Amino acid sequence: MLLSILLEFSWTQLLQPQWYIDNGGLWLLLLIIFAETGLFVGFFFPGDSLLFVAGIFSNKLAASLYDTHSDFLNLMLLSALCIGAGILGNAVGYLFGRKVGPAMYNWKDRFLFKQKYLHQAKEFYDKHGGGAIVFARFLPFVRTFAPIVAGIVQMDKKKFVLYNIIGCIAWVISMLFIGHYLNSFVKAQFGVDLEKHLEIIVIAIVLVTTAPVLIKVFFGKKKKPENDASKS
Secondary structure (H helix, E strand, C coil), X not given: CHHHHHHHCCHHHHHCHHHHHHHCHHHXXXXXXXXXXXXXXXXXXXXXXXXXXXXXXXXXXXXXXXXXXXXXXXXXXXXXXXXXXXXXXXXXXXHHHHHHHHHHHHCCXXXXXXXXXXXXHHHHHHHHCCHHHHHHHHCXXXXXHHHHHHHHCCCCHHHHHHHHHHHHHHHXXXXXXXXXXXXXXXXXXXXXXXXXXXXXXXXXXXHHHHHHHHHHHHHCCCCCCCCCHHHC
């Protein structure tokens, strides 16, 4: 089975949430959630859409560990595991930032590291303070570097832990529950199974979650040119 997966593997599959669930199940899901907020390589993982799709397949994922025979309890079990992975990931990123973070501003761009992502996270953090740890959970790219930046600027540990827990619970619960119950609602009301339309859903989630970043990049306020001395 592993050989067949490797032979059929394409790098584009790394951007497809369904691929992780079909080929790695629960444990790969938890690893991705941890990596997206705890490791630099995690910035390209499909965090929001992966959690949304995981909500649709919550019974299958939870049953691989323990089937409670209840949709709600299976969803809660999956949520608890994902929250734990997300909190741990952020904590690792924070500790890494405190230890080696200041030197990162001298690093050159590499395949798995881009200075622009670090500066975007720093700008976001400076503007929103501790709340950035919560808000960053819902922003691709930013959520990977926000805990590291918190470590770089030596954010108080107790304060970071509080915002880390709140942000992770809000992120995981919202994405998993929306995915699970939206699929149930649409299937019951319209007879449409979202499992068969995952590509469209993923594209929609990516557009919604990346919109704030794209708006900031392309429509951010530009500095006004200084008036000429002759106009004074």
